[in-house]
Amino acid sequence: MPPALPPLHCPRCDAEVRDFAGCAVCRAEGVGVNPVPPAADLSGLSLDSFPGGPWGWPTALPVPGPPVTLGEGATPNIRIPLEDSPRGGEVVVKYEGANPTGSHKDRAMAVGVAAAVASGADTVAVSSSGNAAAAAAAYAGRAGLRCVVFTTPAVPGPLRAQIDALGGVRVVCGDHDTRQAALRESVERFGWYPLTCYTDPSPGSNSYANEGYKSVAYELARDFGESVSAVVVPTSRGDLLSGIARGFAELRSAGLLARTPRLVTAEPDTAAPLAAALAQRDRARQERTRIHHRLSPAFSLGERTPAWQALNALWQSDGAALALPAEEYLAERQVLAGQGLFLEASSAVAVRAARHWAHDHGGLVIALGTATGLKDTSALPAPGEAVDRIPELAELAIH
Amino acid sequence: MPPALPPLHCPRCDAEVRDFAGCAVCRAEGVGVNPVPPAADLSGLSLDSFPGGPWGWPTALPVPGPPVTLGEGATPNIRIPLEDSPRGGEVVVKYEGANPTGSHKDRAMAVGVAAAVASGADTVAVSSSGNAAAAAAAYAGRAGLRCVVFTTPAVPGPLRAQIDALGGVRVVCGDHDTRQAALRESVERFGWYPLTCYTDPSPGSNSYANEGYKSVAYELARDFGESVSAVVVPTSRGDLLSGIARGFAELRSAGLLARTPRLVTAEPDTAAPLAAALAQRDRARQERTRIHHRLSPAFSLGERTPAWQALNALWQSDGAALALPAEEYLAERQVLAGQGLFLEASSAVAVRAARHWAHDHGGLVIALGTATGLKDTSALPAPGEAVDRIPELAELAIH
Known part of the structure; x- marks a missing residue:
């Protein structure tokens, strides 16, 4: 755990946690728990002037700046x-x-990649079915880090294209368990910075993110x-x-x-x-x-x-x-x-x-x-009314 | 032209224009000009409190409320x-x-559909290669109007799926000229409300939008x-x-x-x-x-x-x-x-x-x-680095 970032504690048993594998004490009891950094003190801040987004109140985050941002948050x-x-x-x-x-994942990955930068990492890694991978790739690119994505063949086409375009290096694994194992191996052997978790039961994604x-x-x-x-x-x-x-x-x-x-x-x-x-x-x-x-x-x-x-x-x-x-x-x-x-x-x-x-x-x-x-446009019903000849216009007009 | 909306004038020759086909006087001179409503008077408003979006200052628009909105604008x-x-x-x-x-088209179509509602229309129509059609379909759906989209086979797949999902009735025309003719016919014969133009040289989209x-x-x-x-x-x-x-x-x-x-x-x-x-x-x-x-x-x-x-x-x-x-x-x-x-x-x-x-x-x-x-993910280069076997991870780690 890098010294620059505050320590993580298990919210269930209060143990200090020093990696991103979830609380080991609770895992031994069969419960997946994600540790958390200390809660932020928001006193003195005013909601009226909150500009939105994860970086809107920098003091609310456990990660030092500078912000890694692409204009996320402040959604309608x-x-x-x-x-x-x-x-x-x-x-x-x-x-x-x-x-x-x-997707909402941008809020987390903006902060998670900043945590990776603060930790001195040059590569972030995620195990994701899609949205988290696209977000991680985008923010890693923004910060000049490499992003490796452990994924499965089930990712929908447009999302896959998005991950590739954003420079994510996709490693296609056969199934969920293989993908988790690959992420764990990359963290343990190469020191890549994990933005999602790799243990089972899965406690959740990177606590700073x-x-x-x-x-x-x-x-x-x-x-x-x-x-x-x-x-x-x-x-x-x-x-x-x-x-x-x-x-x-x-x-x-x-x-x-x-x-x-x-x-x-x-x-x-x-x-x-x-x-x-x-x-x-x-x-x-x-x-x-x-x-x-x-x-x-x-x-x-x-x-x-x-x-x-x-x-x-x-x-x-x-x-x-x-x-x-x-x-x-x-x-x-x-x-x-x-x-x-x-x-x-x-x-x-x-x-x-x-x-x-x-x-x-x-x-x-x-x-x-x-x-x-x-x-993901794959699960859509076929359109009911598309027509392909001008003469049919008159029929449409009758509706 | 509905009485509720202010009249349009040609900014080049000052002629009053009563339809959405552009200025007829200038068209006869071989110049496509889109007429405009009167400029808004922003005096007394404060930029500091402008909330963003086309409806942020309702008095700046020629279209009466209520706003047709999906949270557009205020972009990062x-x-x-x-x-x-x-x-x-x-x-x-x-x-x-x-x-x-x-896309940016949402800013226009939010206002254009409100203009259609003010005009008593039940159907809006656009001729579009994609983004305008998706936006028109979305805001028409929001307002409970039907949207007919005159398009060509060149629309990229994800965008086509988006238009269909949003309930746009796609009429696939062979080429640009056929599509414009179809839009003109629908406006003149059926009274559909046009959100884009149908004359040549094309002056631009609906002036209120x-x-x-x-x-x-x-x-x-x-x-x-x-x-x-x-x-x-x-x-x-x-x-x-x-x-x-x-x-x-x-x-x-x-x-x-x-x-x-x-x-x-x-x-x-x-x-x-x-x-x-x-x-x-x-x-x-x-x-x-x-x-x-x-x-x-x-x-x-x-x-x-x-x-x-x-x-x-x-x-x-x-x-x-x-x-x-x-x-x-x-x-x-x-x-x-x-x-x-x-x-x-x-x-x-x-x-x-x-x-x-x-x-x-x-x-x-x-x-x-x-x-x-x-x-549109079709014009993307193939990914350079995707790997599909876990053993290759070690090679990635060497980079």
């Missing part, structure tokens, strides 16, 4: 129409597709104050979710926000370890939940175990975990696109869950729209 | 490293790929004040360019900016009517320039004639027109992507031109990075 809030809202609920999508590489996600909470607090009742996050390992939870906790500690929202995870029902965990009453069992997961059109999501910090975010916020079938979130994706908002399938999982939550509980519900639909 | 400024800058020049990319559909581009000038003025020496715009019909010019003119009239920057157009050398026009000394000849243009990897760019308002923007700002060969802007695209900024080829034309301008003239040069590279 887009209210979506609800047909049926018996309790007066509202849904707003925070559209993270507006980030430089088209994840601090970039706190800025989502700061932006929501600036834009909506205490009026947000719930934030729905599409969740795999829970990096985004737990970063948002930490951001809200810091705001509350500093007296900048008296009331923080409930946090809700949205998972595809084919890979929903958090929903499976919360279905059990005992926290010790919840922590150790194992599921059989399957691939889904929500290609960014898919875990076998609940990351502890994700569970903790739900426990602390009186949260909930929703699991949705593919037919629901693919339909949601199509509805949203027809209304102008074209999202990745994984993002649509959160929007559909937010719709359910607003229907059942009311209040202002934020859904994290994590990535643009341009990342 | 990204400084790019220059290896060689003898005159101390700097280049900043204003990254329009952060817009909801991934184009007012959305003024917000680019407002944002630059807010972010950089009077320190910008030049703004480089990738130019086809010059909608973006002339919108920016109008925005700067309004700022100057209101006393919000004492000095406005030079405007520079960037064109692929296979379709560079503005560069060809400026090479002639006489304005009457410049206005009537005709070139033979060819398709290029900068698929968003390509015109046979210089739009008059684009020429006028160059004349008024002591501007210039640069034409670049494909090998230069494709190399630029690759360099930028390797530094984290993945742009459409057309955008790279502007960045390369800005690099030249900064080198030769110094000063702070803004390049409009009009669209994300995710729109």
Whole structure:
């Protein structure tokens, strides 16, 4: 661990952690926990003047400058129409597709690459199904570092092209386990700086990088104050979710926000370890939940175990975990696109869950729209109305 | 012309114009001119509190509310490293790929669809090679209108998928002229609301829509004040360019900016009517320039004639027109992507031109990075370093 960066501690057992493999003490107990740097002290700061983005409040980050930035964060809030809202609920999508590489991962990788620079690394390495790889490649390129991406053949075409264009060196591994092993080997043998994790159960991505996600909470607090009742996050390992939870906790500690929202995870029902965990009453069992997961059109999501910090975010916020079938979130994706908002399938999982939550509980519900639909155009239904001859215009006009 | 919207006048001959076919008087003289609504009065407004986006100052628009919005505008400024800058020049990319559909066209289509709504239209129609179509489809969907897109088979795959997903009804025409004729027919026979033009020489897109581009000038003025020496715009019909010019003119009239920057157009050398026009000394000849243009990897760019308002923007700002060969802007695209900024080829034309301008003239040069590279991944070079077996890792480590 480089001396320039503050030490990491396990939020579950308080052990100091000196690598990026998660807490070894908790791992021995069968629980994947990502350690965290000390919480930031936001007292004296003003939400009104927060400019947005992970570097908006540099003192909130554990990484020294200079910032590695491509203009990430400060994403727009887009209210979506609800047909049926018996309790007066509202849904707003925070559209993270507006980030430089088209996903929320930019917030984390901006900070993670700065941490790599502070550590003296010349190569960063990630194990990723797509969005994290594109973000890591972009910020590594920005900082003049090399980026090696351990991936699988399942990455959608446009995203693969994006990673290649951004200079990411793709190492195509046969499956998830091979990919994790390759990342571990590269970290241990070559000293490459890992921006994602390589142990099982996977605790989550680089702890310094994840601090970039706190800025989502700061932006929501600036834009909506205490009026947000719930934030729905599409969740795999829970990096985004737990970063948002930490951001809200810091705001509350500093007296900048008296009331923080409930946090809700949205998972595809084919890979929903958090929903499976919360279905059990005992926290010790919840922590150790194992599921059989399957691939889904929500290609960014898919875990076998609940990351502890994700569970903790739900426990602390009186949260909930929703699991949705593919037919629901693919339909949601199509509805949203027809209304102008074209999202990745994984993002649509959160929007559909937010719709359910607003229907059942009311209040202002934020859904994290994590990535643009341009990342993956493969799971789209065929267009219904395309015509290819001018004479057919008249038929269109009759509609 | 609907009574709710202010009348349009030709900026060249001052004739009133009552449709979206450009100024008929000037067309008869062989010059394509887009009419404009009255300039907005910005006096009393403060740049410091401008929130960005086309709707940031609603009174600056000729279209009544409510806004049709997906959170467009307020795009980030990204400084790019220059290896060689003898005159101390700097280049900043204003990254329009952060817009909801991934291009600057969102600024215009947000306003254009609002104009369609104000006009009572139920269908909007565009003739577009891609970005404008995706934007029109998105905002039409947002407003509950139908969008018909007249296009050609040349649209890149991801962009085509995006248009389809957003609910655009694609009518695939064999070539540019057929497409324009189809749009004209749909406007005249069915009363569809045109968001792009259908006459030749093409004067440019819907005049109300184009007012959305003024917000680019407002944002630059807010972010950089009077320190910008030049703004480089990738130019086809010059909608973006002339919108920016109008925005700067309004700022100057209101006393919000004492000095406005030079405007520079960037064109692929296979379709560079503005560069060809400026090479002639006489304005009457410049206005009537005709070139033979060819398709290029900068698929968003390509015109046979210089739009008059684009020429006028160059004349008024002591501007210039640069034409670049494909090998230069494709190399630029690759360099930028390797530094984290993945742009459409057309955008790279502007960045390369800005690099030249900064080198030769110094000063702070803004390049409009009009669209994300995710729109078109077809013109990318093959990756050089991808590996597919773990044992090869050791070779990578040696680098």
